[in-house]
Amino acid sequence: MNSLKKKVELSKILESIEINKDTPKINNLLDKYHAKAKAHVIGITGPPGVGKSSLINALIKIIRRDNFSVGVIAVDPSSRKSGGALLGDRARFSVDPKDYNIFIRSLAAKDSLGGISEMTYPCISVMRSFFDILIVETVGVGQSEISIEDVADSIIFCVQPGSGDTLQFMKSGIIEIPDIICVTKSDLMELSNNTLSDLKSSSKYLNSLYDWPIEIMSVSAESQIGIKELYAILQKRWKWLVDNNILKKKRYYQDKLWIEKKIKEKIGEFGFKLVKEMLVFNSQPYKFYYKIVNKIKVDLI
Numbered sequence: 001m002n003s004l005k006k007k008v009e010l011s012k013i014l015e016s017i018e019i020n021k022d023t024p025k026i027n028n029l030l031d032k033y034h035a036k037a038k039a040h041v042i043g044i045t046g047p048p049g050v051g052k053s054s055l056i057n058a059l060i061k062i063i064r065r066d067n068f069s070v071g072v073i074a075v076d077p078s079s080r081k082s083g084g085a086l087l088g089d090r091a092r093f094s095v096d097p098k099d100y101n102i103f104i105r106s107l108a109a110k111d112s113l114g115g116i117s118e119m120t121y122p123c124i125s126v127m128r129s130f131f132d133i134l135i136v137e138t139v140g141v142g143q144s145e146i147s148i149e150d151v152a153d154s155i156i157f158c159v160q161p162g163s164g165d166t167l168q169f170m171k172s173g174i175i176e177i178p179d180i181i182c183v184t185k186s187d188l189m190e191l192s193n194n195t196l197s198d199l200k201s202s203s204k205y206l207n208s209l210y211d212w213p214i215e216i217m218s219v220s221a222e223s224q225i226g227i228k229e230l231y232a233i234l235q236k237r238w239k240w241l242v243d244n245n246i247l248k249k250k251r252y253y254q255d256k257l258w259i260e261k262k263i264k265e266k267i268g269e270f271g272f273k274l275v276k277e278m279l280v281f282n283s284q285p286y287k288f289y290y291k292i293v294n295k296i297k298v299d300l301i
């Protein structure tokens, strides 16, 4: 199938999973794509206006130069009160419309705090079977039931130069510890250097899961500084995830968390406690979810 056809097919699927969610047909379809996952799912998060979209634009260029295909899910926070970029205009994705190996999809954050709505994971499940790399942009506010850390394989946390709060947030658990920390706008030399050295000197407080050495670096999307280096780190990270079998564990955890959240939503915390022990599955998480929710409904009636 050529890339244009693929793009059209993908748009149709995404539309249909939003309209027909929770039907057996859609859950079968989701499992079909779930089984074909190939992309490295990269979450890019950070406060409004920090430069996430600009960084994604810069990454897209380098990814395409390498001839890899790339999908982007931009979780749009504009529907929430906090609004969009506070510091200057919001960057749009400036991609070549004739390049069918780039696909950008916006999802409304609705009222979910971490910006991850119920539809984000099914959308990721489908899109990661279509592309080599899938990037998800969210505004990181943390403290929500499901956040970007629960649906992506690697997390880049963007820090505004001159902001001193980040480390405090991490230490107090308000934000999860990311895999890569990027101080953005490094063309703003002095501010950026200070923030970078603050973060580096405190890195001993950051213990990442599974012994991944957290990378702390500075980037400038505007001046193209550090982008190649960031891309190289992402490739190293992908190899590390695959070679150490960590990807498999992470993906199982992502599936399980999504199922748990959906079950809680359908039958509440009490109902969830009754079935918690039953949540063991090997594959096909969407069919499994559907089966279990229906079994509970029958049992409860």
Ligand SMILES: Nc1nc2c(ncn2[C@@H]2O[C@H](COP(=O)(O)OP(=O)(O)OP(=O)(O)O)[C@@H](O)[C@H]2O)c(=O)[nH]1
Binding pocket: 046, 047, 048, 049, 050, 051, 052, 053, 054, 055, 083, 084, 085, 086, 087, 088, 089, 090, 091, 092, 139, 184, 185, 186, 187, 188, 219, 220, 221, 222, 223
């Ligand atoms: N000097 C400088 N400005 C930048 C850089 N990257 C982004 N900006 C500016 O910062 C502003 C916000 O950039 P965005 O990329 O939209 O930031 P964002 O984090 O995606 O913003 P939201 O999606 O609204 O949360 C824009 O005015 C950009 O031009 C950079 O590398 N250097």
Ligand SMILES: [Mg+2]
Binding pocket: 052, 053, 054, 090, 091, 137
């Ligand atoms: Mg943005």
